[in-house]
Amino acid sequence: MRRWHLEVLVALLAAVPGLILRLTGVELPPLVALVVFGAAVVGAAFLLAWAAEAAQRDISAGLATAVLAFIAVLPEYAVDLYFAYASGTRPEYAQYAAANMTGSNRLLLGFGWPVVAFVFAWGLHRRSETRRDLTLEPRRRVELRYLAAAGAYAFILPLLGRLSLLDSVVLLGLFALYIRKVAGEEKSEPELVGVALDLAALPTRRRRAAVGGLFVAAAAFILAAAEPFAHALVDSGQALGLDEFLLVQWLAPLASETPEFLVAAMLALRGRQDAALGTLLSSKVNQWTLLVGSIPLAHFLGGGGLDLALDARQTEEFVLTAAQTLLGFAVLLDLRFRLREAATLLVLFALQFPFPQTEVRLGFSAVYLVAAGILVVRGRRAMLALFQPAGEQV
Numbered sequence: 023m024r025r026w027h028l029e030v031l032v033a034l035l036a037a038v039p040g041l042i043l044r045l046t047g048v049e050l051p052p053l054v055a056l057v058v059f060g061a062a063v064v065g066a067a068f069l070l071a072w073a074a075e076a077a078q079r080d081i082s083a084g085l086a087t088a089v090l091a092f093i094a095v096l097p098e099y100a101v102d103l104y105f106a107y108a109s110g111t112r113p114e115y116a117q118y119a120a121a122n123m124t125g126s127n128r129l130l131l132g133f134g135w136p137v138v139a140f141v142f143a144w145g146l147h148r149r150s151e152t153r154r155d156l157t158l159e160p161r162r163r164v165e166l167r168y169l170a171a172a173g174a175y176a177f178i179l180p181l182l183g184r185l186s187l188l189d190s191v192v193l194l195g196l197f198a199l200y201i202r203k204v205a206g207e208e209k210s211e212p213e214l215v216g217v218a219l220d221l222a223a224l225p226t227r228r229r230r231a232a233v234g235g236l237f238v239a240a241a242a243f244i245l246a247a248a249e250p251f252a253h254a255l256v257d258s259g260q261a262l263g264l265d266e267f268l269l270v271q272w273l274a275p276l277a278s279e280t281p282e283f284l285v286a287a288m289l290a291l292r293g294r295q296d297a298a299l300g301t302l303l304s305s306k307v308n309q310w311t312l313l314v315g316s317i318p319l320a321h322f323l324g325g326g327g328l329d330l331a332l333d334a335r336q337t338e339e340f341v342l343t344a345a346q347t348l349l350g351f352a353v354l355l356d357l358r359f360r361l362r363e364a365a366t367l368l369v370l371f372a373l374q375f376p377f378p379q380t381e382v383r384l385g386f387s388a389v390y391l392v393a394a395g396i397l398v399v400r401g402r403r404a405m406l407a408l409f410q411p412a413g414e415q416v
Contacts, residue, residue, distance in 0.1 A: 026220035037065030037243040044246040052257035059251035060277050066243035067097040071281040073236035075218035098278035100248035103320040110324025118270045120336040124343040125271030131350045132371025138298045139364035142290035156295045156359040165303045168200045172310035176344035180337040184329040185318040193315030345390035352397035356404045
């Protein structure tokens with residue numbers, strides 16, 4: 023058995039029990055359900071990540087951009103949008119939609135970005151190279167522009183105290199514009215690693231059959247596991263006496279984003295800095311546009327009203343998440359990601375956990391905004407280049 027066969031088999035073994043139990047209607051204790059259906063989400067996420075990467079060998083650049091942007095975040099979106107959909111008839115679930123969205127956003131930037139920088143520096147050290155900073159290609163200014171627009175718009179949401187269908191129109195419109203822009207970029211050979219590289223190396227017919235099969239299997243696992251996994255998160259928190267909001271906010275995103283983090287880390291270790299950080303940067307844009315924009319739409323389709331109200335805690339989380347996003351934008355404004363900047367993002371992210379008080383968390387938001395402002399002022403020239411078409415090199 024080839025190594026990639028074994029890795030795919032392990033992912034399937036993690037995901038299949040959840041599908042079987044969902045189809046048979048077997049009821050599990052909350053903690054057991056959390057493990058079983060959480061494993062299904064993780065296994066399906068790995069299958070999707072491998073298939074989505076390998077598929078880049080067979081579809082056009084425009085189609086690849088549009089399809090892969092959605093596929094890469096499907097596991098995370100399935101859980102979050104279930105909470106938003108269910109909040110239409112169960113208002114108490116609205117807080118969990120906001121929790122999952124803000125948690126995934128902050129985890130991606132506060133943990134994922136720094137890990138990529140540290141792994142890249144370690145890889146350089148192993149190769150006895152003296153440089154340490156991670157650099158992005160000029161074409162990444164496209165992502166930065168849309169991240170700035172979505173991050174700035176996000177500050178309007180807590181001021182109004184709700185998410186509405188109008189927000190869906192604006193944010194999904196930004197996502198459509200982003201997809202249209204990157205779809206026009208020249209096609210380049212995908213940088214693949216691990217299972218995706220082995221899949222892409224198969225003969226054309228076998229590769230397409232394997233990729234198609236993985237897509238179908240992963241979609242079935244995710245659709246089967248999303249609802250019971252969401253319920254298990256809430257029920258487990260109640261059973262253990264833990265804050266369900268925090269459990270939904272951090273455990274679900276960690277499960278769904280682990281494959282993406284591992285792929286980015288592998289690319290960074292091999293010195294593919296733009297592909298590594300660029301993948302996570304693109305996901306950040308997707309989260310602030312496609313994910314946030316879909317939440318009020320899912321709430322409406324689930325029987326809710328035109329607006330999804332944000333309580334004080336959700337408002338606080340939105341402010342903190344938007345502030346962190348603007349600092350992430352400012353850090354990458356010059357297309358360089360330094361180790362000290364990565365360390366700063368990681369420390370600020372980690373320090374939020376022992377200090378749940380509202381005043382302290384709003385203080386963190388202020389720190390993010392002040393730091394972002396300083397970096398933007400210092401990077402005035404980079405800011406001008408960002409919004410000048412001539413400054414964009416694709």
